[in-house]
Amino acid sequence: MAFPFRRDARRARLHPTGSSWGDALFRAGSGAAGVAILVLLGLIAIVLALNAFPSLRTFGPGFLASSEWNPVTNQFGALPFIYGTVVTSALALLLGVPISLGIAIFVSELAPASIRVPLTYVVELLAAVPSVVYGLWGIYVLVPLLAGYVAPALQGSLGFLPIFQGAIYGTNLFTAGVILAIMIIPTVSAVTRDALTAVPQNQREAALSLGATRWESIRIGVLSYARSGIFGAVMLGLGRAFGETMAVTMVIGNRNAISVSWFAPAQTLSSIIANSAREGVAGSLELGAIVELGLVLMLVALLINVFARLMVWRFLGKQEGGLE
Amino acid sequence: MKENEGTIQPQKGRRGLWIILSVVAIVVIILVAGALTNWFGLAGTPPIQLNGAGSSFAFPLMSAWSTQYKALTGVQINYQGTGSGAGISAIIAKNLDFGGTDATLNTTQHTQNPSLLTIPESLGAVTVAYNVPGVPAHINLTGPIIANIYLGLITKWDDGSIAAINSGVAFPSTSIFVEYRSDSSGTTFVFTDYLSKVSSQFATQVGKGKLVAWPVGSGAPQNQGVANAVKGQTGAIGYVELAYVVQNSMSYAKVKNAARNYILPDLNSTAAAAASAAGSLPAGNGDWSQVSITNATGATSYPISTFTYILVYQELNVYPSGMTQAKAQALVAFLWWAVHTGQTTAASLTYAPLPAAVVTQDEATIHTITFNGEPLPT
Numbered sequence A: 001m002a003f004p005f006r007r008d009a010r011r012a013r014l015h016p017t018g019s020s021w022g023d024a025l026f027r028a029g030s031g032a033a034g035v036a037i038l039v040l041l042g043l044i045a046i047v048l049a050l051n052a053f054p055s056l057r058t059f060g061p062g063f064l065a066s067s068e069w070n071p072v073t074n075q076f077g078a079l080p081f082i083y084g085t086v087v088t089s090a091l092a093l094l095l096g097v098p099i100s101l102g103i104a105i106f107v108s109e110l111a112p113a114s115i116r117v118p119l120t121y122v123v124e125l126l127a128a129v130p131s132v133v134y135g136l137w138g139i140y141v142l143v144p145l146l147a148g149y150v151a152p153a154l155q156g157s158l159g160f161l162p163i164f165q166g167a168i169y170g171t172n173l174f175t176a177g178v179i180l181a182i183m184i185i186p187t188v189s190a191v192t193r194d195a196l197t198a199v200p201q202n203q204r205e206a207a208l209s210l211g212a213t214r215w216e217s218i219r220i221g222v223l224s225y226a227r228s229g230i231f232g233a234v235m236l237g238l239g240r241a242f243g244e245t246m247a248v249t250m251v252i253g254n255r256n257a258i259s260v261s262w263f264a265p266a267q268t269l270s271s272i273i274a275n276s277a278r279e280g281v282a283g284s285l286e287l288g289a290i291v292e293l294g295l296v297l298m299l300v301a302l303l304i305n306v307f308a309r310l311m312v313w314r315f316l317g318k319q320e321g322g323l324e
Numbered sequence B: 001m002k003e004n005e006g007t008i009q010p011q012k013g014r015r016g017l018w019i020i021l022s023v024v025a026i027v028v029i030i031l032v033a034g035a036l037t038n039w040f041g042l043a044g045t046p047p048i049q050l051n052g053a054g055s056s057f058a059f060p061l062m063s064a065w066s067t068q069y070k071a072l073t074g075v076q077i078n079y080q081g082t083g084s085g086a087g088i089s090a091i092i093a094k095n096l097d098f099g100g101t102d103a104t105l106n107t108t109q110h111t112q113n114p115s116l117l118t119i120p121e122s123l124g125a126v127t128v129a130y131n132v133p134g135v136p137a138h139i140n141l142t143g144p145i146i147a148n149i150y151l152g153l154i155t156k157w158d159d160g161s162i163a164a165i166n167s168g169v170a171f172p173s174t175s176i177f178v179e180y181r182s183d184s185s186g187t188t189f190v191f192t193d194y195l196s197k198v199s200s201q202f203a204t205q206v207g208k209g210k211l212v213a214w215p216v217g218s219g220a221p222q223n224q225g226v227a228n229a230v231k232g233q234t235g236a237i238g239y240v241e242l243a244y245v246v247q248n249s250m251s252y253a254k255v256k257n258a259a260r261n262y263i264l265p266d267l268n269s270t271a272a273a274a275a276s277a278a279g280s281l282p283a284g285n286g287d288w289s290q291v292s293i294t295n296a297t298g299a300t301s302y303p304i305s306t307f308t309y310i311l312v313y314q315e316l317n318v319y320p321s322g323m324t325q326a327k328a329q330a331l332v333a334f335l336w337w338a339v340h341t342g343q344t345t346a347a348s349l350t351y352a353p354l355p356a357a358v359v360t361q362d363e364a365t366i367h368t369i370t371f372n373g374e375p376l377p378t
Helices: A003-014 A021-064 A079-110 A113-128 A131-158 A173-197 A201-209 A214-223 A227-243 A246-251 A269-276 A285-323 B010-041 B059-073 B084-092 B107-112 B143-151 B160-164 B186-198 B200-205 B222-232 B242-247 B267-280 B325-339 B342-348 B356-367
Strands: B049-054 B076-080 B098-101 B116-131 B177-181 B218-220 B236-241 B254-256 B305-313
Touching: A021 A285, A079 A113, A079 A173, A079 A214, A079 A227, A079 A269, A079 A285, A113 A173, A131 A173, A131 A246, A131 B222, A173 A227, A173 A246, A173 A285, A201 A214, A227 A269, A227 A285, A246 A269, A269 A285, B049 B084, B049 B325, B059 B076, B059 B325, B059 B342, B084 B098, B084 B107, B084 B305, B116 B186, B116 B222, B116 B242, B116 B267, B116 B325, B116 B342, B116 B356, B143 B160, B143 B177, B143 B186, B143 B200, B143 B254, B177 B186, B177 B222, B186 B200, B186 B236, B186 B305, B218 B222, B222 B236, B222 B242, B236 B242, B267 B305, B267 B356, B305 B325, B325 B342, B325 B356
Parallel strands: B049 B076, B049 B098, B177 B218, B177 B236
Antiparallel strands: B098 B305, B116 B236, B116 B305
């Protein structure tokens, strides 16, 4: 959604409407706001690193590889939470991306205008639902549904796979993955739709004129053309799934251990922080370890988001060049 | 996207400027209005406010006290149930007038803050709640059995050790789903303190604390969260404060005490546990880290009982943000009220009233509180 503004801004610079004190003032003001964000981000990183220092010094890089998290013995390691974060996010992509792609293709290529506009609004409305509401819905609707019907069915049919074995807890990795899948759909489908809409019309026409069917024209002309934009959309969804806290904390079961089974409780980087943030006494090793988890989460989320934005911008930028 | 092409117009830019200007204007108006209200507000005497936070275990009681005390004296008590860990941190940081906690200061915290007084303020019981269809509302359990369940050594409800002490009860072969607190919790501290006393394996493998590394089970936040988790899962077991199991009409166990009797948690059995420990409590400014009334002696003591405490500074003029004589006086008066009149409210909310010996000790502690070195009359 930020893209039109960026393009407009560039155009405004290419065709200045004349200079006045108002423009200069506005430029200085908005420039300061932009710099303030960078300063803020830098300060957050510095404060996190300072508070994480006791843990950084004690555990070093081994922090990322240790699976022991014991506040009683002051042993802290991030591996169970990294595992929980990766598995729930992967599950979210596995379930959420195909649905998002379907929505985006339907909206941009197939739907008549009378359906397209309301459908777009409804999907974007999903993004406006606060995550604590997803969490509540997860506890009272999704948990009984998945633990009562879906999980036993999966265990019955695919029980030979280790991921579907073991006791079925109501709050578990699987439930968290399903909730995340629903939560990333608006992001992924909106950005994918933008990417598909940006594909030049002549791509579709060329494919159709060669005798391609509707599906073939979408596959050859549109999807493969918008590849990097779609990939960027998926990465943005991954970023959202990685950092999501409230809804996940409410349905994941909060166990600080690595379990192969998807039906066992687990913990993500963000949920362990939400659970234990109140515990730390300033300067203690425990608070240091909790803050270090925050540092890890922030760095990974930052990398994913920067990478995803670059992919999307490069794609849309290329399209803009083509249009002008 | 395409509809937006070439829509940039000077008028649009000016509209944006107007939006910014009106937002700034609104902010200015709000600030001015706030300043004016404050200015006029100073004309009258502002009511005294006392800020406390901590133990969520004690929160229902504190809320009731706050309403009663405001009606009685006009003094406003603000209490937030942020958890015992947060309460201790905040009173040490001098961000509160008093802290609430179920876990006492540890020795390090006490040594670094020798002027913090520990005042037992009410009593509570941690119950072992379960959801097993077809089983009576109060089955018998022992400390070692509960420890083994939480260690993952007993995994089925029809385990021989459970059946042996519940003759006549037909247990289903359901898996046991263990539920615990995921947030930093005084309730967890009391529960793990008890299990560490009755099971040496639990003591070495898990230990006691407000947050511990549970070998099995799943976690939910707050007492109500664990209560919901137990209610929502057939075969679940969890530890919850007494008021919550009563409110949620859940099944909870009789637990075998040190005198080998199976005791149901209630006001009398909790008070009995406190009475057995009352004679041996440290002074108000002493080290309370070893105080525990779990596994108390006495034929009718419920073994998973606890004091909940208020933490206050002995000398009150220590706040960087300032403390007035009137506010210090109000704090002392509230503490005095809480350990006397307040105890009758406690009973109606399933907190057992403090035994007389503990009230006497609290009186002595409250009398040591000073402002600028001068004692404050109660």
